[in-house]
Amino acid sequence: MTTPAGPTERRVPEAVHRRRWAILGVLMLSLLIVVLDNSILNVAIKTISTPAPTGLGATQSELEWAINSYTLVFAGLLFTAGLLGDRLGRKKMLLAGLAVFGIGSALAAESGSPVQLIAFRAVMGLGAAFVMPATLAVLMNVFERDEQPKAIGIWAGGVGIAIAIGPITGGVLLDHFWWGSVFLVNVPIVIIALGLMVWLVPDSRDPNPGRVDPIGVVLSVIGLVLLVYGIIKGGQLADFTDPQVLATIAAGLAVLAAFVVFEKRSDHPSVDVTYFKNKVFSAAIAAIALVFFALMGVTFFSVFYTQSVRGYSPLQTGLLMLPLAAAQMIFAPRARLVVDRFGNKATTTAGLVVLAAMLAAFATLDADTPIWLLEVVFFLMGAGMAHVMTPTSVVIMQALPREKAGSASALSNTFRQVGGALGIAILGSVLSTTYRDGIEDKLSQLPPGVRHTAGESIEATLGVAAKLGPNGKALIAPANDAFLHAMHLTALCGAGVAVLGAVIVALFLPGRAPTSQEGQEETELVTADH
Secondary structure (H helix, E strand, O other): OOOOOOHHHOOOOHHHHHOHHHHHHHHHHHHHHHHHHHHHHHHHHHHHHOOOOOOOOOOHHHHHHHHHHHHHHHHHHHHHHHHHHHHHOHHHHHHHHHHHHHHHHHHHHOOOOHHHHHHHHHHHHHHHHHHHHHHHHHHHHHOOOOOHHHHHHHHHHHHHHHHHHHHHHHHHHHHHOOOOHHHHOHHHHHHHHHHHHHHHOOOOOOOOOOOOOHHHHHHHHHHHHHHHHHHHHHHHHOOOOOHHHHHHHHHHHHHHHHHHHHHHHOOOOOOOHHHHHOHHHHHHHHHHHHHHHHHHHHHHHHHHHHHHHOOOOHHHHHHHOHHHHHHHHHHOOOHHHHHHHHOHHHHHHHHHHHHHHHHHHHHHOOOOOOHHHHHHHHHHHHHHHHHHHHHHHHHHHHHOOHHHHHHHHHHHHHHHHHHHHHHHHHHHHHHHHHHHHHHHHHHOOOOHHHHHHHOOOHHHHHHHHHHOHHHHHHHHHHHHHHHHHHHHHHHHHHHHHHHHHHHHHHHHOOOOOOOHHHHHHHHHHHHHHO
16 A cells, blocks of 8 residues: 655645545536526527517516626625635535525526516525635635646536536427426536535635625625616617716716725725736736626627527527537636646637637628538637636636635636626627617607517517518518627627737736746757657
């Protein structure tokens, strides 16, 4: 029997170290349902926007809120959830978060109106806020530092699996059951994950946890909700100069500014703003936020493109998104090898440039573009994302001490979620405003009330056209044209955001800097090979 080398260097207990991969599997299952839920919902958006009894007849702004109520509660509470995990124990927070998420899912499935769905999605966001940071914090405490990049790569690949399974699962469920089944499916997965977690996952906590910061949490949630509400309202009214819209956005920005000032002065801040003095940390956080800004906004409109314009079913739409997820599953665990070879800066910049090019490619898609081109775009988007997410996650997690793993994970996920929420709000509003401008002339014959509703989204126009019978057929082609024009403009905005991300990481992320000894060893190896 041999003793492990270097026992003094090992910080993880032997019993935990032996089952680390099984623990990673359980953590990925917990993560899976949190991410799965949003990717399932993306396919169900069109069904939920269909009038009852098929759906809830949700408007475009209500759909944006159904996604963002979850995201904002999630993002707003992540810091507190990370701190409570550090203080009370990560395993306890994981179990509590999963239970709340499961209850919220069951309630969302039974929603009788868009307002109820928005409220129950917020409950799901509350549960998810306690799951997400705890999974990464536990991971950092069961793997030794040299294995952490590999484990984070597999963890990031789990996000890819969820993005893959989500749309297909959603499509299968919507083909056979009612729309609420896309939420109810979470409940059995939650029950399995809870059982495995009680059995396998060790508890861990920060020996010197921070104090919870309720004022900071309240300010951050209020500021984000006001900002996103103002942006979505502007899109709904197709007028960002409306006094109500400007006042709400200004109030949101003012509250967020007050939040930053308060956190700077607090002796126990939710967000330690001194972390952001580290340019590498700040650039990695910005890259994650901008990737999700672009991705969530584009996913939102691509579902309407495939289902409303191209006529694919929810299941077919899920299958069309497979290349995006497959690329993430293939490349996310291997991205660290690219980083080893070329460094963080080159890998992440290239990933963002590829993502920007693919978003711009959406501006070339029409109603009769060969569908294989969309598949290529999705695959390359997934490949680009994988080479951004894995390196930036490693940079963020290793920039702070292991004891602050919960805080680092919370920061990373908060900016990811805030980026996604703003992407849906801003790009969704660009889509909505441009669509209304394009279709308004064609709706002039309709009564004023109906005209406003019909101009909100392509689904609303097609819904009105269906009610008008043969007379409504004349609206279908103009609706498709107006949507495609709006989609092209929105895609170019998303591409611009990804380019901005590429510039930031190219300027501030570290390049590959081998020591002179490494360089010498590499030369000797090359010489030996030849």
